[in-house]
Amino acid sequence: MSHDWAALREAELTEPGFQSFDRLLAGHVRDGKLAGVIGCVADDSGVRHLFMDGVKDRESGRPMTRDTIFRIYSMTKPVTGVAVMMLRDEGRFELDTPVSDFLPAFRDLKVLQPDGTTRPAKTPMTIRHLLTHTAGLTLPLSYDGPLADMYRNAGLEGMRSSGSLTDIADRLAALPVDFEPGTRWQYSMAQDLLGRIVEVAGGQRFDRFLEERIFRPLGMTDTGFHVPAPKKDRFCSVYPAPDDGTNAPIDRWDDSRFLAPPDFPSGGGGLVSTLDDYLVFARMLMDGGRGLLAAETVAEMTRNHLPGGCDMAAMGVEEFSGDRWEGFGFGLTMSVVADPVKASTGGPAGEYGWSGAAGTFFFNAPEHRATAVLLTQYMPSKAYPLRRPFREAVYEGLAR
Structure with a gap:
């Protein structure tokens, strides 16, 4: 069932059964x-449970509010993925179209060897590789x-690149690239390159594409690559x-840095x-x-x-961002629970979502028709093992 989510902005509905959820965050x-x-x-019924606690920043003591603006960092990536797939649906390319069809400089792709030499890649880098983080970047x-040292020397630092x-x-x-495309995760x-x-x-600037084709149609009036001056008081601080x-x-x-437009709109982590x-x-x-x-x-x-x-x-990912990834596959810019027993999240197969560097996280659980969103601001996100117990508390509440 579809729902008019824009009409729910003033609603703050809660439901019994989410005590563990509240205790976890309040603690x-x-x-x-x-x-x-x-x-x-x-x-599908609307907001089942909403919990807010604490402040936007400790120095001023401004209370956390529902309209607080957060740096969502890598939760930008699914937005970029939607933009890419909109163009795929329009017939501009296929998932296995080589990147070099649009960016010819990638035609002569080289793979870095352990001894520091390079060899020609056997496989062209494709759009699918970029969407799944298997391109070798x-x-x-x-x-x-x-390779990370080469990136730093070239001024390539993710969203902080010049x-x-x-x-x-x-x-x-x-x-x-670090490996033959398609062989590792x-x-x-990659999402910056997709931008x-x-x-x-698409024939227009990446930030304009997102605004005109995604944010405006969905009514996402507070999402963008910087915080405009009139909204500054709703912004929050990040703590180590x-x-x-x-x-x-x-x-x-x-x-x-988010109070002014960036050098470039980072499809990998630039949104608030x-x-x-x-x-x-x-x-x-x-x-x-x-409709999108x-x-x-x-x-x-x-x-x-x-x-x-x-x-x-x-695919070689024993640990990443403070989590283990047994039982998780990867879709197009998001993780996907493939084996719920191995993943041990408390939820069923088919859950998908992603997180951000400052502790933000979302997932959709199609079997429950449910969405969970966690917004906070601390770095690095792996400092606290919060995502897994958050998932478990969500599923406990949904089961009651």
Whole structure:
């Protein structure tokens, strides 16, 4: 059943059964681990449970509110994935179209060898590889090693990179990849490169495409690549973790890089958003695309695309961002629960979602027609094992 989510912005509905959910989040605020937090569970009936606690920033003591604006970092990636799949649905390319069809500099792809030499790639890098983080690119924030050092020397630091999307794509093309495309999973700047492909294939700037084709149609009025001056007072600060409530912020709400437009719109981690905006986006996926995408396309995005249906652990991911990934496959920009026993999340197969570097997280559980969103601001997100108990508390509440 579709729902008019924009009409729910003033609703704050709660439901019995989510006591563990509340205790989990309240405990993190009480212990000083989080300055503030919002947690929400929704389904076809609307918002089933909403919890808010703490402050936007400790220095001013401004209370957390439903319209607080958060840095969602890598929760930008599913938005980029939707933009890419909209163009795929329009016939601009296929998933297995080589990246070099749009960015010719990738035609001469090289693979970095252990001895520091390179060899020609046997497989062209494709759009599917970028969407699934199997292209061989990397992200210095997440990995060390020779290729990560090359990225740093080239000014390629994810959303903190310098230059335009065109510049960034050219610098990525000039460097080798870490492995043969399609053979491993490695978190990377792939979605930043996809932003450039959206520009070339879609014929307009990436940020404008998102605004005109996704945010405006969905009514996501508080989502973008910076916080406009009139909305500054709704912004919050990021704190380093672990924290006991005494740490100074590492990115203040009133002195942040997000208060001005960035050098380039990062499809990998550049967006800010709110609970209601991201809820609208997540429910669009749950509702089968709601006119932005075909229902079949959403199903394609949210199934496992790893080779042979294997999980992320089989693709070399023993640990990432503080979690283990047995039982998780990977769809098009999002993780997917492929084996619920191995994943041990408390939920069924088919759950999909993703998280952000400052502790934000969302997932959709199609079997329950449910969406859960967690918004907070601490770094690094792996400092607290919060995502797994958050999932478990959501499923406990849904079962009651």
